[in-house]
Amino acid sequence: MTASNPYLPEIATVVETVQETPTIKTFRVRLNNPGRMAAFRYEPGQVGQLSVFGVGESTFVINSPPTRMDYLQFSVMMAGEVTAKLHTLKAGDQVGVRAPLGNAFPYESMKGKDIVFVGGGIGMAPLRTLLLFMLDNREDYGKITLLYGARSPEDMAFRYELPEWTTRKDMETVLTIDREAPGWEHKVGLIPNVLLEMAPKSKNAVAVTCGPPIMIKFTLQALKKLGFEDDQIVTTLEKRMKCGVGICGRCNIGTKYVCMDGPVFTYAQLKELPNEL
Structure with missing residues (x-):
């Protein structure tokens, strides 16, 4: 286009x-x-x-x-x-x-594997794209697990889709908020802590995560504790993009441009980049 x-x-x-x-x-x-x-x-x-x-x-x-x-x-x-x-x-x-x-999630190489989605707040937006794509091609993927959290129920996007996600037989959905709220019937706790409680298996699995930077930091640590290798973890970056075609240099990290080389990276790829995020 x-x-x-x-x-x-x-x-x-x-x-x-x-x-x-x-x-x-x-x-x-x-x-x-x-x-x-x-x-x-x-x-x-x-x-x-x-x-x-x-x-x-x-x-x-x-x-x-x-x-x-x-x-x-x-x-x-x-x-x-x-x-x-x-x-x-x-x-x-x-x-x-x-x-x-930009680039896309490596959905082709994910075929046949279990998928663990970990989203926080607006970080559910990119995960939603891949989640719905996989649900529409359900036979191509293994077990699908979604952990979605926010500060409060009011801070959760796509609430109109949560009833379907939490009742589907072909996926596991866990919702969490940071602290107790009236009428909340799901988990209460920070996303990385709830993830450790869930303890998804890392064998033949890929974890896809997006959310606030502090959430990502501790989610990565939790995934490592659960045995996920660096190349089994995929995330998508939000770093200021302006031109979108790699010319203005606003989104560079070292020699990489988020708008061209990303926004999707594996954790292994991120660890090779300068600490400029």
Whole structure:
């Protein structure tokens, strides 16, 4: 889609918005050109630039799976000028889309393996893409386990999907919040601690994790305690991307560019990079 001019956005229409949490809003958009929308192809984990005309653009993962192409979904946490403006948009408004950008989760090499998803807060957005893709291709993967946590029930995105995820027979879902809350019937505890309690097996398994940096730090330590090797752990980075095509240098880590070489990396790959995250 971006081959002819990587800086030129495709015009899209917001067809629906969902207020996920007080600070996270989901946008479902369709490209205005029906032919371009029909031909649009991407892989789980790839990102796109959403632009608000006259304000700017920011990078977000496409968190709808390529197996469900009624629209492209982006979930936006309010964190600055562009995201604040995005939060004011409603159905019928126009946005710019530059996508797909970056690499994808290694879903082909994950076939036949058990998958352990560990998500925190808005970090569930990229995991959702891969999770739904795998559920839509269920026969290709082994046991699927999801641990999803947030500070409180109100801080959990995609709450409308949790009833299905927690009752499906072909996956195990554990939900947790940091501290007790009225009416909460699931786990209470920090994600790394709950992960250690769950103790998923590392044999023939891959762990995929995303969330706040402090959560990632201790989740990686927990996974190592559980026997996961560095190349069995996959994460996706959020480091400021501007151009999305490796020219501006805003997202470099040493010689790597998150927008080109990532945003998906194994823990083994991350350990080879300078400590600049």
